[in-house]
Amino acid sequence: MTLENIRDRAAERVDAVLAFIERGIAEGTWQPGDKLPTERELERMFGLSRNTLRKTLKPLEDSGRIVRHVGRGSFVGTTKPASAPEGESLLRRIVGASPAEVMEVRLMLEPHAAELAAGRANAEDLRLLEECLARSEAAGDVPEFEHWDGRLHVTIVGATKNGLLMDLYEAINDVRRQAEWGKLKARTVTTERRKVYMEQHRRIVTALRDRDPDEARRSLREHLEVVRANLLGG
Amino acid sequence: MTLENIRDRAAERVDAVLAFIERGIAEGTWQPGDKLPTERELERMFGLSRNTLRKTLKPLEDSGRIVRHVGRGSFVGTTKPASAPEGESLLRRIVGASPAEVMEVRLMLEPHAAELAAGRANAEDLRLLEECLARSEAAGDVPEFEHWDGRLHVTIVGATKNGLLMDLYEAINDVRRQAEWGKLKARTVTTERRKVYMEQHRRIVTALRDRDPDEARRSLREHLEVVRANLLGG
DNA sequence: TAAAAATGGCTCACGAATGGATCATTATGA
DNA sequence: TCATAATGATCCATTCGTGAGCCATTTTTA
Structure with a gap:
């Protein structure tokens, strides 16, 4: 046994x-x-x-x-819990969030997360980031690039070692897997823009490896501004 | 063979x-x-x-x-996640988030939210904020004060008119209703600190009424720093 | 009234199981 | 003969359940 x-x-x-x-x-x-x-x-x-x-x-x-x-x-217990249905409604409404709302929240979370990650990322985090970079650059098509693009951002957030932040970001990320977003991306992620994204990604990862919180925050913020402009037609 | x-x-x-x-x-x-x-x-x-x-x-x-x-x-793998179980697990894990994690995320979201709210809050939002101020100042005990304290912060986030942000913040706020937090607060929210909190609240609301994004962001950030220090023994 | 027992709160160390990773050795096939 | 593939053997880090023990509070008992 x-x-x-x-x-x-x-x-x-x-x-x-x-x-x-x-x-x-x-x-x-x-x-x-x-x-x-x-x-x-x-x-x-x-x-x-x-x-x-x-x-x-x-x-x-x-x-x-x-x-x-x-x-x-x-x-x-003598009271009745009401958290379960609230959780349901939360996720249901997150699914219906607009790209503008999502990008606004991402701009709140991710630059700050990068700042923290610069001080907390361990060797494994940095290795994963490098892997995401390599794989996204080697990606053959848009969906594959998107996959490793997403993984890169998730890894940065994960490097903060803040479980709550990771969970929230995961919830936000779920929205981006919706059909609407897929179409939106297919229209907005061009070869030219992919090049720009990859350069920005590399700059972010470099900042994290150099343990430079300011540069990490700044470069991630700039990246998201560009992504938002592309998505929303800025 | x-x-x-x-x-x-x-x-x-x-x-x-x-x-x-x-x-x-x-x-x-x-x-x-x-x-x-x-x-x-x-x-x-x-x-x-x-x-x-x-x-x-x-x-x-x-x-x-x-x-x-x-x-x-x-x-x-959960590439195609069924929304229901994911939502459940998300909420279950949020419930387990630590005070340190929660405060870290709040410091990411709320100052930025206040900045946005300064430009987007309508008359009704401002009226609700004043009500929260008045009621929290008139609160007889700690739980009542906590209630209107929480409502104030929720109203600020709501004034951004970003549904996704509101939902995420609501999820975070659920954590604070847990038993652990109640005990933590009972130990940390003293009469002296309540006075400080109320002054800070008023300063935040004033900034929002004055449509001053910088002051709103700054004052809310300072407030949360103090709350975090009190909670975590900074 | 005081001691003892019961109960939940909490920490620590341990062992087993698991995936992650490296190395030397052996077998295979060109 | 030699490069490659497969193997077997370790070692590591993490996770999980377990067991033991101690504490604070409450209840029971002497």
Whole structure:
């Protein structure tokens, strides 16, 4: 019996304990305010370590479905969470954002991100940036170029090591994969402009490698201004 | 059994593992994001060395059809993300963002947003801002103050009339409603600091009413720097 | 009333599994 | 014979679950 099985089983038990708690709450086995089994009880019941168990229950606490008190125990929450539907609407509306809005937000985030990245990028980040440069320059067609163009920007944001920023940027980036954007790009990304973009990319990466925050911010900002002008017909 | 057969069989196994993975993805046996067999499993399954196997799978990773994570495993790529699960995971991860990360992103967005808002805010926006000021100053306890504090910042971002920016900021703001933040604030928002915050708020709103982008950006930035220092113990 | 037990909050170190990467050796085919 | 491909063997960094232990608070018990 390999460890893989053990880990897989752990995942199953995580699901089991989540289902156990959530079903108990949903079916009214425990009413709001009722006391739930203690962590050490659940630990024994489901054969999980307390660390894993606590991590599993963390989302339930964050969303308010359970509340925990030191020395007393865990209890069913008394308020109803509303974050799930908000998340849905967020993503739905992001998908409908206009190119002008997207570029405006990118101009807020990315220059500042480059500034931070200049101080935080590690060797692997720099290697990835070089790879993105090389691959985008070697790209045979527009979609391939766009792919590595996007990866380059994602890598810069990732180099900030700020998970929240990365997630937000990822959400913004999803918009650019929409059909509308594809058409927009096909019209605006010409061979001539690709050359300009690549030069700007190289300048940005050089600034990051040189650990020059000001130059990184400035060059990325200029790049995005050009991209915006091309996209919006400036 | 000639030598040629052995080599041919190696080539065949390379084709076999490629076909195995690609067919599994194409036929939906593994959905985007699903975990693929580990390299050491495939090694055993197809009788290839791990070096050869990894070289074989490299193109799949380069093209984004699979993604590999150290310590976790290999997964089907999410180039065509279903919006619902992506949104869920985004929100779930935003919930886990640290105060340091949140403040860093707010410092990217809000000063710039204030700059834009100075030029775009309408009469209704300004009226709402005044209301937020008045109510936060009249707040009886910390939670009430926090509520109108938050509303003030949301209103500023809303005044930019950039829907995408508003949605992103709303998502960030959700984090601050989490239990962790509540405790953090209760410790950091003292009466003395409330006074400072209110003065800074008024200065920001005044700048917006005066249509002064530079002053709006500067004052909001200063405000957030102070908030960050208080939160993170600067 | 004071001590003991129970409970959630938290940190640390460990082992197993995984992908990332390099090297020397062996087999293959020109 | 020699260049190339495949192999086998390590070592590394990261992730994940586990176990143990300690703390602060609350409840129970003596």
